[in-house]
Each structure stands twice: as structure tokens, then as C-alpha cells.
Amino acid sequence: MLATLNFHSISHFFLNSLALSAWKSLSGSIWSLRVNPSSGNLHPTEGYFITGPVSGLDGIPGGVFHYTPKDHALELRSRIKNDEWNKLDLPYGTILIALPSIYWRESWKYGERAFRYCMHDVGHALGAFGIAASCLGWQVLLQDCVGNEDLLSLLGITDVDDLEAEHPDCLFAIFTDGEIHDVSISSEDLKRIHPSELLGKPNTLSADHVDWSIIYRVEDAASKPPTNPVHGNNLDRSPKISKDICRIIRKRRSAQVMDGQMGISLDNFSKILDLIKPSQVPFCPGLRRSYVDLVFFIHRVQGLGNGLYLMVRDNGRAKKLQEFMNPEFEWKKLSNFPADIDLYLLAQGDMRFVAQQASCHQNIADDGCFAVAMLAEFEEPLQEIGPWLYPRLYWECGMIGQMLYLGAEVNLLRGCGIGCFFDDFVHEILGLVDIEFQDFYHFAVGKALEDKRLLTLPAYD
Numbered sequence: 001m002l003a004t005l006n007f008h009s010i011s012h013f014f015l016n017s018l019a020l021s022a023w024k025s026l027s028g029s030i031w032s033l034r035v036n037p038s039s040g041n042l043h044p045t046e047g048y049f050i051t052g053p054v055s056g057l058d059g060i061p062g063g064v065f066h067y068t069p070k071d072h073a074l075e076l077r078s079r080i081k082n083d084e085w086n087k088l089d090l091p092y093g094t095i096l097i098a099l100p101s102i103y104w105r106e107s108w109k110y111g112e113r114a115f116r117y118c119m120h121d122v123g124h125a126l127g128a129f130g131i132a133a134s135c136l137g138w139q140v141l142l143q144d145c146v147g148n149e150d151l152l153s154l155l156g157i158t159d160v161d162d163l164e165a166e167h168p169d170c171l172f173a174i175f176t177d178g179e180i181h182d183v184s185i186s187s188e189d190l191k192r193i194h195p196s197e198l199l200g201k202p203n204t205l206s207a208d209h210v211d212w213s214i215i216y217r218v219e220d221a222a223s224k225p226p227t228n229p230v231h232g233n234n235l236d237r238s239p240k241i242s243k244d245i246c247r248i249i250r251k252r253r254s255a256q257v258m259d260g261q262m263g264i265s266l267d268n269f270s271k272i273l274d275l276i277k278p279s280q281v282p283f284c285p286g287l288r289r290s291y292v293d294l295v296f297f298i299h300r301v302q303g304l305g306n307g308l309y310l311m312v313r314d315n316g317r318a319k320k321l322q323e324f325m326n327p328e329f330e331w332k333k334l335s336n337f338p339a340d341i342d343l344y345l346l347a348q349g350d351m352r353f354v355a356q357q358a359s360c361h362q363n364i365a366d367d368g369c370f371a372v373a374m375l376a377e378f379e380e381p382l383q384e385i386g387p388w389l390y391p392r393l394y395w396e397c398g399m400i401g402q403m404l405y406l407g408a409e410v411n412l413l414r415g416c417g418i419g420c421f422f423d424d425f426v427h428e429i430l431g432l433v434d435i436e437f438q439d440f441y442h443f444a445v446g447k448a449l450e451d452k453r454l455l456t457l458p459a460y461d
């Protein structure tokens with residue numbers, strides 16, 4: 001199905017990506033939850049819709065629009081002149097989405113860990129957009145040539161030193177004609193756009209702030225400079241998302257407690273692994289390649305013995321992983337999975353205690369069917385490409401997490417992102433002594449126990 005670009009499809013696009021999905025209420029308190037998850041439900045990721053004149057959107061001026069989840073509405077922040085937009089020379093019906101983060105939304109609670117949580121959340125949001133686009137038959141292409149400075153000026157962000165400022169993360173193109181086009185917007189292209197003065201004013205979040213300066217030092221060090229296009233980024237492929245996923249997007253929830261009993265069949269486990277292959281939506285073309293592999297703590301997968309397993313998502317990496325990991329690992333490749341899923345048994349045994357310890361002692365890591373530690377290839381790619389790759393490793397983890405959430409829901413299970421984990425402990429378990437590979441994010445999947453005291457209300461009237 002290919003949705004025509006109009007108000008209805010744009011509404012649907014945001015409804016399935018950044019919108020509210022429910023309200024919860026308990027003892028007089030009420031809070032909203034969204035389609036995309038967020039550490040601490042703090043939602044530092046903002047969404048901007050950027051468009052020129054499009055016939056299906058008659059009456060909408062070309063401009064930069066902020067998406068406001070509470071009202072499920074777009075707020076015009078600045079206008080873009082038609083002739084400036086046309087200079088981008090984008091295929092007709094292309095729209096742009098930009099995501100910045102407000103670090104303060106996370107740092108007031110999590111301190112310096114906020115940077116990584118914000119980047120995980122960007123990854124989840126990228127995943128959510130990629131899936132929402134695919135459900136409409138649209139294609140997504142990350143625009144990874146532009147530098148952060150130019151993205152900043154496109155969004156009209158000037159108050160960069162303010163502790164509540166938005167910090168630009170990424171820009172991506174949505175092709176609503178269903179084709180994937182070889183389009184690379186450059187920083188030079190963005191410099192030709194001069195959005196009008198900003199309309200409206202963001203709400204103030206807090207009267208007082210704590211300056212977690214290390215966050216800004218990391219941001220500076222990892223800021224994306226303008227780069228040249230990398231052509232041939234899998235532009236020839238256009239994977240489609242399954243209808244089952246499209247049906248359950250708005251039902252995704254995080255498990256707070258898992259039952260410690262329910263298992264998953266090998267077949268369904270294999271289907272979840274299939275969803276996180278780098279060739280699938282939302283691992284969109286435009287990302288250079290995949291850098292993240294998954295260590296599985298298997299507790300209850302029927303037909304798989306309990307133990308430590310590794311899914312290598314790029315089989316060119318298996319040799320290197322083997323070289324750097326504990327030499328006593330078995331590296332037994334499992335044959336009962338499709339040929340394009342490389343799953344290895346590393347060590348047999350009950351991993352529940354280890355998984356729980358590794359995830360800040362959280363029981364979701366040992367009470368589910370399995371828990372995951374996401375291992376990013378670190379030193380070599382950062383040396384090769386530059387420090388700006390660092391946030392993108394978290395984005396990839398977030399996208400994997402988003403697919404694990406949805407894969408769990410399709411199987412009547414539930415997932416939960418685990419941003420609190422002990423990386424050094426995991427490195428020790430894996431025998432990693434240097435920084436070739438680093439533990440970047442954890443996740444758990446299992447049967448959730450619902451909190452019966454919570455009342456669930458619809459997202460919108």
C-alpha cells in the first residue's frame with residue numbers, strides 16, 4: 001500500500017511515531033505515554049517536519065514545523081521561501097524530518113548519563129519513524145552529509161548555550177512516492193535556506209539547572225562536521241515492514257515486571273532475530289553500515305539450552321569478535337536458524353544472575369525469556385570515521401531496541417529498554433580487555449505482569 005501525501009497520511013505518520021499512545025492514572029496522578037519509548041519517560045527527543053509547498057498539503061506554507069505530541073499537532077516555527085526550498089531539488093513529495101534533543105530533560109534526573117540516554121532515544125525515534133513510514137509505503141533516507149551547525153540554523157536554534165536548548169541530532173528525507181532516491185542534502189544546500197524568524201517560544205522546563213558540563217564536552221567532541229556523500233548505501237533495496245508490526249505499533253509498552261516463567265518458541269525467537277537484521281526496516285539506507293552485535297542471555301527459549309549466545313549482525317565481524325573475546329567460548333554456530341542469521345553459542349549455563357547483575361540488578365533482565373547486551377564495534381570505526389560516529393552507535397542500538405519492543409508485542413510478550421547497566425562487568429564476562437568492542441545498551445523480552453492498580457485512558461479524545 002502506498003499512501004498519498006496529504007493531511008491524513010501525515011497525521012498517521014506522526015500518530016505511529018512520536019504521538020501519545022495512552023494516559024495512565026494512579027491515585028490521583030496522571031501521565032502520558034508515547035509510541036516511542038524513552039528512558040524515565042522523559043522524552044528529550046523533539047520532532048520537526050520540514051516541507052516546501054506540496055499540492056496534497058494545500059494551505060500549509062513551506063516551513064519548519066514542530067510536532068507537539070500532546071495535541072497531535074504541527075506548530076509553524078518558521079517559513080521557508082518556495083524558491084529556496086526548490087533549490088534543494090528534491091523529488092516531488094519529499095518531506096524532511098529533523099530530530100534534536102533537549103539534554104536537560106534527562107540530565108536533571110540522570111546527570112552525565114543523560115547524553116547516552118538521549119542518543120538511545122534518538123535511535124528509538126528513528127526506528128519509530130522508519131517503521132511508520134514503511135507502514136505507509138514510504139521510504140526513509142538518512143541525510144548524513146549535513147553538519148550539526150547547519151542543522152542548527154535550519155531549525156533556527158540560536159540559544160545553544162542555554163541549558164534547555166535543543167541540540168541537533170539528525171535529518172532524514174521521506175520519499176512519499178515509495179521510491180528510494182539517491183539524494184544527499186549537503187551543508188552547502190542547507191546554507192541556501194534562510195528560514196524566517198522563529199515563531200512561538202518553547203516552554204521553560206525548570207527555574208534552576210545543574211550544568212552537567214561533561215555532556216556538552218562530549219557533544220562538542222562528537223559533533224558532526226559536513227561530510228561528502230557515501231554512495232551505494234544499499235539504495236537498491238527497499239525492505240518492507242510486516243502488516244503485523246503496523247497493527248501493533250500503538251500498543252507498544254515497556255514491561256515493568258516480568259513473570260519469570262513464560263518461554264518463547266524457537267520459531268518466534270527466530271522471527272524476532274529476523275526483525276533486527278541490518279537489512280530490515282528501520283535500519284535505513286544512509287547509515288554507513290551496521291556496527292552492533294547482540295549478546296543474548298537466554299533464559300527460556302524452547303529448544304535452545306540456557307546460556308550466553310551471540311548474534312553477529314555482520315558476518316564479516318565474527319572473526320574479529322572471536323579474536324577479542326574470551327578464548328574459551330564455544331563459538332558453535334546454530335544450524336536451526338535461517339542462513340542469514342548468524343547465532344553462536346558462546347557458553348552454556350544459567351545466565352539469569354549474570355544478566356540481572358549486568359543490568360544494574362534489575363529483575364526484568366532475569367525474569368524474561370531473554371536479555372540482551374548490545375555490543376558496538378568501537379575503536380577502529382571511530383578512528384576511521386571520526387568521533388561523530390559515537391552517537392550513531394547509540395542510534396543503531398535504539399533502532400534495534402525499537403524492533404525488539406515490536407517483535408515482543410507481536411508475540412504477545414513485552415520488551416523493556418535497559419539504559420542502566422554495568423558495561424565493565426559485561427566486558428569482563430565476555431573477556432574484552434580493550435576498547436575494540438563496547439557494551440552500549442541492554443534490553444529484555446518476556447511476559448509482562450500488569451500493574452492492576454493502573455487505569456489506562458485513551459491517548460486523545
Ligand SMILES: Cc1cc2nc3c(=O)[nH]c(=O)nc-3n(C[C@H](O)[C@H](O)[C@H](O)COP(=O)(O)O)c2cc1C
Nearest residue numbers: 033034037038039040041120253254417418419420
Ligand atoms: C533508552 C531507554 C532506557 C531505558 N532504561 C530502563 C531501565 O533501565 N529500567 C527500566 O525499568 N526501564 C527502562 N526503560 C523503559 C522506560 O522507563 C519506558 O520507556 C518509559 O517509562 C515509557 O514507558 P513506555 O515504554 O511504556 O512508553 C528505558 C527505555 C529506554 C528507551
